[in-house]
Amino acid sequence: xxxxxxxxxxxxxxxxxxxxxxxxxxxxxxxxxxxxxxxxxxxxxxxxxxxxxxxxxxxxxxxxxxxxxxxxxxxxxxxxxxxxxxxxxxxxxxxxxxxxxxxxxxxxxxxxxxxxxxxxxxxxxxxxxxxxxxxxxxxxxxxxxxxxxxxxxxxxxxxxxxxxxxxxxxxxxxxxxxxxxxxxxxxxxxxxxxxxxxxxxxxxxxxxxxxxxxxxxxxxxxxxxxxxxxxxxxxxxxxxxxxxxxxxxxxxxxxxxxxxxxxxxxxxxxxxxxxxxxxxxxxxxxxxxxxxxxxxxxxxxxxxxxxxxxxxxxxxxxxxxxxxxxxxxxxxxxxxxxxxxxxxxxxxxxxxxxxxxxxxxxxxxxxxxxxxxxxxxxxxxxxxxxxxxxxxxxxxxxxxxxxxxxxx
Amino acid sequence: xxxxxxxxxxxxxxxxxxxxxxxxxxxxxxxxxxxxxxxxxxxxxxxxxxxxxxxxxxxxxxxxxxxxxxxxxxxxxxxxxxxxxxxxxxxxxxxxxxxxxxxxxxxxxxxxxxxxxxxxxxxxxxxxxxxxxxxxxxxxxxxxxxxxxxxxxxxxxxxxxxxxxxxxxxxxxxxxxxxxxxxxxxxxxxxxxxxxxxxxxxxxxxxxxxxxxxxxxxxxxxxxxxxxxxxxxxxxxxxxxxxxxxxxxxxxxxxxxxxxxxxxxxxxxxxxxxxxxxxxxxxxxxxxxxxxxxxxxxxxxxxxxxxxxxxxxxxxxxxxxxxxxxxxxxxxxxxxxxxxxxxxxxxxxxxxxxxxxxxxxxxxxx
Numbered sequence: 001x002x003x004x005x006x007x008x009x010x011x012x013x014x015x016x017x018x019x020x021x022x023x024x025x026x027x028x029x030x031x032x033x034x035x036x037x038x039x040x041x042x043x044x045x046x047x048x049x050x051x052x053x054x055x056x057x058x059x060x061x062x063x064x065x066x067x068x069x070x071x072x073x074x075x076x077x078x079x080x081x082x083x084x085x086x087x088x089x090x091x092x093x094x095x096x097x098x099x100x101x102x103x104x105x106x107x108x109x110x111x112x113x114x115x116x117x118x119x120x121x122x123x124x125x126x127x128x129x130x131x132x133x134x135x136x137x138x139x140x141x142x143x144x145x146x147x148x149x150x151x152x153x154x155x156x157x158x159x160x161x162x163x164x165x166x167x168x169x170x171x172x173x174x175x176x177x178x179x180x181x182x183x184x185x186x187x188x189x190x191x192x193x194x195x196x197x198x199x200x201x202x203x204x205x206x207x208x209x210x211x212x213x214x215x216x217x218x219x220x221x222x223x224x225x226x227x228x229x230x231x232x233x234x235x236x237x238x239x240x241x242x243x244x245x246x247x248x249x250x251x252x253x254x255x256x257x258x259x260x261x262x263x264x265x266x267x268x269x270x271x272x273x274x275x276x277x278x279x280x281x282x283x284x285x286x287x288x289x290x291x292x293x294x295x296x297x298x299x300x301x302x303x304x305x306x307x308x309x310x311x312x313x314x315x316x317x318x319x320x321x322x323x324x325x326x327x328x329x330x331x332x333x334x335x336x337x338x339x340x341x342x343x344x345x346x347x348x349x350x351x352x353x354x355x356x357x358x359x360x361x362x363x364x365x366x367x368x369x370x371x372x373x374x375x376x377x378x379x380x381x382x383x384x385x386x387x388x389x390x391x392x393x394x395x396x397x398x399x400x401x402x403x404x405x406x407x408x
Numbered sequence: 409x410x411x412x413x414x415x416x417x418x419x420x421x422x423x424x425x426x427x428x429x430x431x432x433x434x435x436x437x438x439x440x441x442x443x444x445x446x447x448x449x450x451x452x453x454x455x456x457x458x459x460x461x462x463x464x465x466x467x468x469x470x471x472x473x474x475x476x477x478x479x480x481x482x483x484x485x486x487x488x489x490x491x492x493x494x495x496x497x498x499x500x501x502x503x504x505x506x507x508x509x510x511x512x513x514x515x516x517x518x519x520x521x522x523x524x525x526x527x528x529x530x531x532x533x534x535x536x537x538x539x540x541x542x543x544x545x546x547x548x549x550x551x552x553x554x555x556x557x558x559x560x561x562x563x564x565x566x567x568x569x570x571x572x573x574x575x576x577x578x579x580x581x582x583x584x585x586x587x588x589x590x591x592x593x594x595x596x597x598x599x600x601x602x603x604x605x606x607x608x609x610x611x612x613x614x615x616x617x618x619x620x621x622x623x624x625x626x627x628x629x630x631x632x633x634x635x636x637x638x639x640x641x642x643x644x645x646x647x648x649x650x651x652x653x654x655x656x657x658x659x660x661x662x663x664x665x666x667x668x669x670x671x672x673x674x675x676x677x678x679x680x681x682x683x684x685x686x687x688x689x690x691x692x693x694x695x696x697x698x699x700x701x702x703x704x705x706x707x708x709x710x711x712x713x714x715x716x717x718x719x720x721x722x723x724x725x726x727x728x729x730x731x732x733x734x735x736x737x738x739x740x741x742x743x744x745x746x747x748x749x750x751x752x753x754x755x756x757x758x759x760x761x762x763x764x765x766x767x768x769x770x771x772x773x774x
Contacts, residue, residue, distance in 0.1 A: 149539060159511055159540035161630075162518045320769050328509050331540070 029289045031281040034243040035232065037225070037288060039213070044221040045243075047233025049104055050190075054238050054253050056080065056106050057182055059094045061254055064138050064175035066146050066157075066166040074139035081135055082107045107131070110185045113193035114200050115356060116349070123362060127185055130345075131178060138174040142166045152381040160331035170379025171330065173338035179254060180313075180342020184349035187234040187256040188306055192351040195231035196299040202292075211290050224287055228295075231302070232280050235260065249273045256306070263309050268405040276305045300353035307350035307359055311399050312406045314343035315392045318372075319407035322388040330381065337372070337380050337388075344368050347395070359398050368394070436763065438697045439689065440617050441609040446679050446688030447620065448602050454682035455499040456594040462492040463590045470583040474576045477569040479562045486555050490661055492586075493548045497668040501627035501676065504620055505605065506596035512589055513631075514543050520652050521549035523557060530578035537585055546582040549655070554579050557657035613767060621691070622767045625755055628673055633747040636666045640733050641740035650733035662729035666722065674715045691758065700761040702753075707761060711753050718746040 037044045060080040063072045079085060079093035083105035092100040111117050111127035141155050146166055150156035155168045167173055194200055201224050208214075210224040219226070239245035239252045250261015264273040283298030317340030324332040348365040350358045360368075368391050376382025392403045469488040473481040500513055507513070515537075525545040529535040537546055544550075558575070559565045569576050597605075608616040634644065635654070642648035655661040674680075679690025692708040700707040721743040726732040732740055759766055 147536070147539065147541070157539060157541050159514055159543070162514065162543070164541045164543075323767065323769050329511065 029282065029286050029291050029294055031278065031285045035236075035245070035277075035281055035284070036243050037284060039215070039220055042220050044225055045229050045232075046219075046221060046226060047229045047237050047242075050230055050233025051237035052099065052102050052104050053106055053109060053186065054234075054255060055096065056083065056094065056099055056102075056104070057179075057186070058254060059096065059099065060106065060135075061175060061179050064135065064178060066143060066175075067164070071143040071146070072139065074136045077135045077139055078132060081105070081131060106182070106186060109190055110182070111189060111349070113189045113197070113349075115193040115197045115351075116189065116358070131181070131185070134174045134177050137168065138178075141168055142174060152378040158331040158334060159329070160335050163331075163335075165331050165335050167334050167338070167380075170373060171334040171337070171381050172341060172373075172379065173335065176335070176338035177342050177345070180339050181345040183255050183259065183342070184310060184346020188310060188346060188351075189349040191231040191234040191256075192303045192306060193349065195227045195234075196302060198296065201227050201287075201295070207292070210287060222287075225284070228280075228284050228287055232284075235276070235280075235306075246273050246277050256309070259313050260306075260309050263312050266312075266405075266408060268401070268408060269308075269312065272305055272309065276302055279305070303351040303353045307352070308399055308401070310343055310346045310350055311359065311395050312401060314340055314347060315395050315401075315403055315406035316340075317343060318388045318392045319403065321383075322385050323407075325383070325385060333383075334380055337383065341369065341372065344372070344391070344395075360395075436611070436698065438694050440611070440615075441606060443679070443689035443694060444606045444609055444616050446681075446690065447676075448597070448605055450681040450683075450686075450688055451676060451679070452499070452502050453594075453597050453602065455495075455502070456590070456597060458682065459492070459495045459499050460587075460590045460594050462488070462495040463587045466492040467583050467587045470580060474569065474580055477566045477576075479566055482555065482562060482566055482569075486658075489548070489551050489555055490658070490664070493655070493661070493665060494668045496548065497665055498672040498682070500631065500669070501624050501672065502620070503623045503627070504616070505601045506593045510589060510592065511540075512593060514540070515589065516547040516586065517549060517654075518544045518547060519549035519552075519635075519654055520656060521545065521547075521553050523553050526550055526553055526578070530572075530574050533574050533577070535578075535581075537581065546585060548586075550582055551579070552655050552657045554582075555657075556659075611763065613765060617762075618764050618767070621759070621762065621764050624673070624676060624691075625751075625759070625766070626768050628747075629751050629755070632666075632669050632673060633744065633751065636662070636669065636729075637740055637744045637747060640729060641737055641744055642733075643741070643744055648733050648737055650730045653729040653733070656730060659730055660727045663722070663725055663727045666729070670715075670719065670722065674712075674719075677711065677715070691762075695758065695761060698761055700757070702757050707753065707757055711750060711758065714746065714750045714753055718743065718750065721746045 035045065060077070063077055063080060075086065076093050079091040083091060083093070083099075083102065085091045094100050107128055110131060111124040117124040145155045146157060148154070148156040150158040150167050150171070153169050155166075157164050157166050159165075165173055203223075206222070206224045206227075210222040213222065215221060216223050216226065221229070235256050236242050236245035236252070239257065240248045245252070245257070249264060250258055252258070260273050260276065263269045264271075279298040279301040283295045283302070286292070286294035286298065317336045321333045321336035321340055324336055326333065344365060347360045347368075348358055348362045350360070352359050371387055371391055372383060373379040375384050375387050389403070392406075396403045396406060466485075466488040469481070469485040473485045496516060499507075500517065503513055522544040525542070529542065529545055535542060535545075554575070555565070558568050569579070605616050608614075611618065613619075638644060640649050640651075640653045653662045654665050675682075677690060678687055678692045680687040692712070695708040695711075696706065702710060721739075724739050725743060726735070729740070755766060
């Protein structure tokens with residue numbers, strides 16, 4: 001049997017397999033090469049509010065680090081989260097004057113999507129309270145005790161290779177919890193469950209206005225165009241070139257952009273960054289063309305792929321934490337598992353396409369986190385490889401990837 | 409029809425995947441205990457004996473200097489420091505037993521050192537050198553700063569140690585700490601651990617062979633290839649980091665230290681005795697025993713050849729890596745590339761042939 005013959009056979013088989021689905025009703029919307037859309041010669045793309053929140057997130061993460069700051073007070077850290085004083089007054093917690101001048105905040109958009117939280121404010125307030133508790137404890141427990149060695153049940157510092165990590169009594173790094181949980185609670189929730197939501201895109205007479213090309217007051221975009229762009233901004237708002245963000249994907253923030261880049265660089269998932277970007281482009285072009293089914297099909301792709309990024313990173317860190325478990329040297333495992341904790345927390349904000357639900361409910365996520373911290377009385381000090389595998393398997397089972405693929 | 413197609417497809421896949429595999433010998437009857445014995449008795453323990461004697465000389469030279477700070481005593485102390493630093497390169501890779509539980513390498517050789525922290529800790533007079541956050545203010549790199557970087561001229565350095573008692577005390581504390589650590593590790597090897605190590609001669613993930621091969625690989629990849637060459641050459645950053653070279657304050661010692669480390673890696677691979685007389689069972693003889701062929705050639709020969717390539721590339725480098733990065737970083741990158749080729753040959757082909765699983769992952773740097 002000759003190779004060439006086999007190839008031909010195989011190729012013919014492929015063609016056969018693909019020829020059935022041809023329908024002639026594919027909308028003739030063409031996406032531009034870059035995320036560039038104009039009306040009357042001027043750009044219609046705008047997402048400055050998302051850029052602002054990503055930048056606020058960066059300042060908060062910087063201040064939460066034990067290494068690089070003079071250890072901000074809990075009050076200042078919480079002001080960075082709220083952009084308000086404790087009693088609701090104007091605060092200027094950031095080093096950037098522009099951020100201080102902004103009326104936006106991280107907190108107001110945390111667990112705040114229309115689809116998931118507009119009628120679920122009690123859970124939204126629990127999520128915000130989680131973040132405030134972590135931020136507060138970073139100052140009141142970890143900063144205060146940074147000059148002592150961590151032990152099981154005792155917060156302090158612990159070596160991770162040539163780095164030093166600062167953990168609570170359970171082995172958790174609060175700054176990792178905040179950073180990785182914001183990816184779900186702020187970026188993914190706002191993009192997937194708010195701005196890509198039909199309830200938001202088609203709110204009031206958005207469709208009519210968009211069909212007629214009626215722009216928003218004093219703006220160059222229709223409201224629907226702008227909503228879509230705001231979703232885009234949570235992924236690409238700090239890109240070096242936001243119209244062509246995949247050129248630097250992974251390098252442009254510490255949140256969703258960064259981890260799309262990380263997943264993209266794993267051969268098992270190469271192409272995912274292009275899938276997400278292409279869906280954003282085509283969906284936006286579909287809005288311009290008034291093709292709303294096509295728009296929503298792109299939203300489904302984005303929801304699935306972004307959710308997958310979060311799930312892959314959750315499993316990735318659980319598995320690298322498992323590989324690093326060493327009773328003589330727990331620092332490396334704590335660092336990975338703290339990141340994993342944040343990505344698991346973020347799963348509750350993912351979105352299963354075609355449904356109104358996340359891939360995992362809050363109850364399921366809480367169950368994972370209890371398992372992760374529950375192998376003994378000292379949390380990560382006691383965690384077992386079996387527990388890490390069980391959680392990994394349970395997460396991967398809802399997606400089309402394996403634990404082994406995510407681990408690499 | 410469908411069935412035939414699947415069969416054809418499967419055979420196509422099978423056919424496509426059968427080439428280029430490193431042969432694995434399943435009947436592994438290699439005498440692992442003999443290899444462990446050679447490692448312990450002829451390489452590791454003599455290495456630590458040597459390291460201890462050098463660190464003891466260093467501690468004595470330190471005492472002479474602090475009780476009588478002169479330029480002459482400073483010069484003697486520097487020689488003892490470099491001697492001990494070189495001897496450290498020959499044991500750094502053995503992160504097992506007491507060295508592992510102490511976190512020895514972290515407390516001995518994290519660089520770049522933190523000069524501001526050293527000054528701050530020394531002048532405060534209160535410090536806990538057990539804390540991981542003080543690791544970049546102790547060990548050989550901190551001594552490098554104290555002996556070579558605390559002032560511009562030798563006379564000024566001596567003057568500081570004459571007038572600032574706290575600086576003398578700090579010098580003394582971190583030198584004695586090196587000495588104490590070295591003694592703890594050697595004592596452990598000589599009083600019990602050697603037998604534990606040799607008798608753990610199985611092939612599980614926690615066996616001595618599997619653990620030490622991983623330690624060796626980790627050292628080669630992270631500390632030799634990356635730490636000494638790749639990081640200063642900017643392989644992992646957007647710009648070169650010339651001040652991250654080993655022994656930055658001494659400057660002209662970085663190549664000497666690198667050469668010693670590379671030679672130690674070569675010698676360990678070949679099972680060469682520490683005293684230079686003879687060699688015993690080793691990774692090389694293990695691979696040869698398994699008759700490991702990669703791409704038609706003996707894998708052990710390929711690895712040794714690649715070590716030679718790396719040495720040759722490094723031979724063109726300046727004694728002073730800081731200068732080398734600043735003046736012609738290309739040569740650093742070429743050396744890095746030659747070192748990297750052996751990461752592939754060892755971490756992929758050798759690990760596969762020996763049926764050892766890599767037990768460390770690439771940290772993603774955040």
